[in-house]
Amino acid sequence: MTNQTRDEAVQAARSQLLKDSEEGSLDSASLQGAVAILEKAQIRGDRQLLEGEWRLLWTSGTRNAQKWNKPGNGMNRKAIASVIQRLDCQRLWFENQITIAGSSLIVGGPFEYKQHRIQFRFERLGLQLGSLGPLQLPLGKWASGWLQTTYLDEDLHLERGDRGGISLYQRVGTSTPTLGKDNDRIILSHTPPEE
Numbered sequence: 001m002t003n004q005t006r007d008e009a010v011q012a013a014r015s016q017l018l019k020d021s022e023e024g025s026l027d028s029a030s031l032q033g034a035v036a037i038l039e040k041a042q043i044r045g046d047r048q049l050l051e052g053e054w055r056l057l058w059t060s061g062t063r064n065a066q067k068w069n070k071p072g073n074g075m076n077r078k079a080i081a082s083v084i085q086r087l088d089c090q091r092l093w094f095e096n097q098i099t100i101a102g103s104s105l106i107v108g109g110p111f112e113y114k115q116h117r118i119q120f121r122f123e124r125l126g127l128q129l130g131s132l133g134p135l136q137l138p139l140g141k142w143a144s145g146w147l148q149t150t151y152l153d154e155d156l157h158l159e160r161g162d163r164g165g166i167s168l169y170q171r172v173g174t175s176t177p178t179l180g181k182d183n184d185r186i187i188l189s190h191t192p193p194e195e
Contacts, residue, residue, distance in 0.1 A: 053175035
């Protein structure tokens with residue numbers, strides 16, 4: 001495959017994923033084909049491209065979850081509510097936020113980025129239940145892992161995790177980490193981006 005052919009295939013895959021995401025019509029079969037093209041291209045950008053807020057579009061789930069799904073299905077963002085990943089490359093801070101029906105669970109902690117791998121350790125957990133909270137819960141040593149970047153550009157981020165899953169994210173903007181330290185108390189300070 002020539003570089004021009006590869007670049008055309010990557011551009012077509014990117015365009016299809018972004019179009020399907022915009023229309024809310026991520027089809028599992030074409031999605032997996034596009035993911036395979038992007039991963040094969042091995043375009044991984046640099047650490048600064050990770051900076052920002054990313055919305056989960058699709059995930060295959062962990063190895064265990066994949067056993068229960070039909071091959072190729074995965075889960076799209078509509079099925080699993082809102083999942084946001086935040087990466088602050090200046091402070092080397094990583095967060096994941098899951099929001100369902102106005103309540104959010106947020107985990108955050110430091111990360112390192114070496115050889116296109118995010119090595120993270122979640123130290124803080126914030127729980128917002130509607131208007132209640134934030135509540136603080138302790139995290140143990142189990143809350144760590146890694147995510148290997150397999151494709152990264154200005155709009156899309158593909159990663160494979162240490163538990164066997166593949167996740168596709170779309171950039172939704174810049175980000176200020178949600179979990180901040182204020183006299184050892186967790187605070188929630190995120191303002192959702194305008195769409």
